[in-house]
Amino acid sequence: MSLLLNTVLLVFLLVTAFAVMRVKVLLAMVMLFGLYSLLVSSLFVVLDAPDVAFTEAAVGTGISTVLMLVTLAAVRHGHSAPIKPGKRALPLLLSLAMGSLVIFGIQDLPAFGDSQSPAYQQVAKHYIEKGVDETGVPNLVTAVLASYRGFDTLGEVTVVLTAGIGVLLLLGRREKVHLKARRNDE
Structure with missing residues (x-):
């Protein structure tokens, strides 16, 4: 049954x-992205990783889909923020620096599935x-997640909460832009 599912x-x-x-x-693409995230979330449930499934459902299916829909609506209404040429350099440099740090950090990780890595040994x-x-x-997975890995679980909850607050802030900012545009039109 599990193989079939x-x-x-x-x-x-x-x-x-x-x-x-x-x-x-584009609207169909956004909906398909939401469906894809929901399917990935379902796969995590089947693979007995409910905490990862919850995070994927909240962030991937919920928040990301809402952000893409809001972006799509803003683009269709013709709202665009002019970007000054000098303002593009800093985000590009930060992205390249972070990417370099990630690549540098990955070099110290053990090989995938290495049974001799410290995580598997102790x-x-x-x-x-x-x-x-x-x-x-009584449930070993719950014991590990709630007791030993409590801060990791707290971190996941913090990510979901931060993403939700970010969406609320973006939506609030979008309404202010609409109000400002209406006042300028009048």
Whole structure:
């Protein structure tokens, strides 16, 4: 049953990804991106990663789709902020610097799936052997997420909250731009 469900989700993901590449209407593309994120979220649920599924559903399906729709609506109404030539250099430099830092940091990571990496040698063994006893939680995954990895889970919640606040701020700013444009037209 699990194999069938995984296969069906994979087929839907592939069809949706292909449809996103082929569609010409921007609104349909935004909706397909939302569907794709929802399917990825469903896949995480099937793979027993509900915390990742929740984050993907909230950020990928919800917030990203809303941001794309707001952007699409703003572009259709002809609102554009003129960008001065000197203002493009700083974001470009920051992006290149961050990209370089990420590439530099990746060099120190162990090879993917390396059974000799420190995470597999010490921490995982401790979680499996003593997780239920030390936390008192019968489900090992919940024990790890809530007790040992509590700050990681708090970080995920913070990401979702920050993204939500960002969307609210952008929507509020957009309404101010509309009001300012109406006042200028009158």
